[in-house]
Amino acid sequence: MQKLLPKINLPIMKNFYNVPSKPYGVTNVHRFKKVIYKGIYNNIDLVFFKPKDTLKPIEYNFIVRPGGKVSDIKMKFNGAKTSLKDNKIMMKVRFGEIQENIPLSWLLEGTSKKETAINFKQIDENVYGFIGKQDVYNKTLVIDPVPTPLWIKNLSNWVWHSEYGYYRVLANSNQEVYTSFTTIARYNIATSTYTVMDFDSQNYGYISKFDPSGNKIWGTYIGNHHNSGDETNVLKDIVINSNNDIYAVGYARDTQAGTNTITTPGAHKEHSSYVNQFYPSDNTDAFIVKLNDNGLKIWGTYFGGEHFDAINSLVLDSNEKFSIGGYYSR
Numbered sequence: 001m002q003k004l005l006p007k008i009n010l011p012i013m014k015n016f017y018n019v020p021s022k023p024y025g026v027t028n029v030h031r032f033k034k035v036i037y038k039g040i041y042n043n044i045d046l047v048f049f050k051p052k053d054t055l056k057p058i059e060y061n062f063i064v065r066p067g068g069k070v071s072d073i074k075m076k077f078n079g080a081k082t083s084l085k086d087n088k089i090m091m092k093v094r095f096g097e098i099q100e101n102i103p104l105s106w107l108l109e110g111t112s113k114k115e116t117a118i119n120f121k122q123i124d125e126n127v128y129g130f131i132g133k134q135d136v137y138n139k140t141l142v143i144d145p146v147p148t149p150l151w152i153k154n155l156s157n158w159v160w161h162s163e164y165g166y167y168r169v170l171a172n173s174n175q176e177v178y179t180s181f182t183t184i185a186r187y188n189i190a191t192s193t194y195t196v197m198d199f200d201s202q203n204y205g206y207i208s209k210f211d212p213s214g215n216k217i218w219g220t221y222i223g224n225h226h227n228s229g230d231e232t233n234v235l236k237d238i239v240i241n242s243n244n245d246i247y248a249v250g251y252a253r254d255t256q257a258g259t260n261t262i263t264t265p266g267a268h269k270e271h272s273s274y275v276n277q278f279y280p281s282d283n284t285d286a287f288i289v290k291l292n293d294n295g296l297k298i299w300g301t302y303f304g305g306e307h308f309d310a311i312n313s314l315v316l317d318s319n320e321k322f323s324i325g326g327y328y329s330r
Contacts, residue, residue: 002040008033043068057147062130064141070118070130073143077126084122097175100147105132108140118143168238175212180205180238180248185221202226205235205250209295220295224252224260232284237313241320244293249311249324252302253284262287267301286311286326304328 010031017025037046045063062073080091089100105118118141121131130143167181183206205222223233236250253272254260263270272285286309289300303311307329314324 003038005036005038006030006032006034007036041068041072044072059144059146062143062145064137064143066138066140067136068141069135070132070137070141070143071135073129074123075128077128080126082126082128084120084128087119089120089128098147100145102130102143102145105141105143107137108142113142116141166234166236170238170240172240172244176217176244177210177212177214178207178238178240178246179210180207180235182206182233182235182250202230203233205233205248207235207238207246207248207291207295209293218295220291222248222250222252222262222289224255224262226255234310236311236326239314239316239322241316245298246291246293246295247314247316247322248289248291249287249314249326251284251286251308251310262289262300263302264297264299267299269302269304272302273304273306282308285309286324288314288324 010033012031014029014031015025015027016022016029019026034047034049036048040046043065045065047061047063048058049060051059064070064073077089077091080093082092083090087101091098091100100120102118102120104115106113106115116132118130118132121129123129132141168179170178172178182203184202185204185206202225203223206219207222208219209217211217222235226232233252234250235248238246238248240246252260252262254274258271258274260271269285272283274283285302285304287300287302288311290298292298303309303324305328309326309328311324311326313326314322316322
């Protein structure tokens with residue numbers, strides 16, 4: 001019989017008032033460091049646990065007790081294309097690849113551990129199991145798979161209103177990765193450089209590209225220079241076409257001098273509308289910018305009417321023509 005056994009209670013509880021069928025909420029929900037699915041297969045348990053290293057993700061072990069068959073274990077991956085390569089399950093996800101490997105497996109002998117070889121085997125499409133020197137052991141076997149990103153990049157930028165989803169992570173067919181978000185930085189006119197989260201910071205859009213190993217290739221700031229604390233440069237979405245050109249959208253406004261770094265000569269709309277000197281956000285227009293694969297601007301334009309406008313998202317169709325969605329004010 002399968003049982004779910006919570007272990008190692010944490011001194012934290014959560015309350016949920018977002019469950020439609022529970023008008024009075026779900027309250028006093030405990031958190032645990034370890035959860036055991038007892039008897040997930042005959043004489044086999046599945047254990048999820050939080051490692052001591054808090055930077056590591058939740059890990060899991062299969063505990064195969066004497067009499068349990070290693071061949072009974074089957075894992076199906078949903079939502080990602082997978083393949084078996086060099087005894088690793090390779091998962092292609094939106095932002096690159098994750099690999100699942102088995103660094104260690106061992107037999108418990110009293111208080112000691114004896115390492116033993118366990119490998120993955122593919123059973124069906126996106127379905128995997130394990131194979132060892134034997135199928136049944138007379139001692140308890142611990143199988144310790146570990147999901148591992150091929151690389152992790154911590155961008156040293158403060159993401160403006162990340163809770164609103166104004167950031168994107170995309171990958172092209174070469175597994176090169178593009179990121180976009182709105183950051184807070186200060187532009188130094190004298191040196192033409194940006195300092196993140198410095199005194200007199202303001203909003204700028206930021207797009208960057210990384211190679212398949214996580215090395216940064218380039219980064220591009222998008223936006224006009226305003227006073228400290230200005231929030232009228234906002235990058236909201238990007239897409240990539242088959243040539244790895246990048247379309248970026250959001251909203252921005254010209255400087256007080258009527259200049260901008262968004263548009264190019266002859267654009268659909270070269271300058272943003274000016275309707276209110278006291279509320280700068282009323283003067284913003286949506287923008288569309290196209291960059292090449294080196295992060296250099298091909299063209300840019302404002303788009304909208306005489307009041308606040310914004311483009312929140314865009315998509316490419318099969319002919320690589322794009323459609324946009326956002327706000328339009330009359």
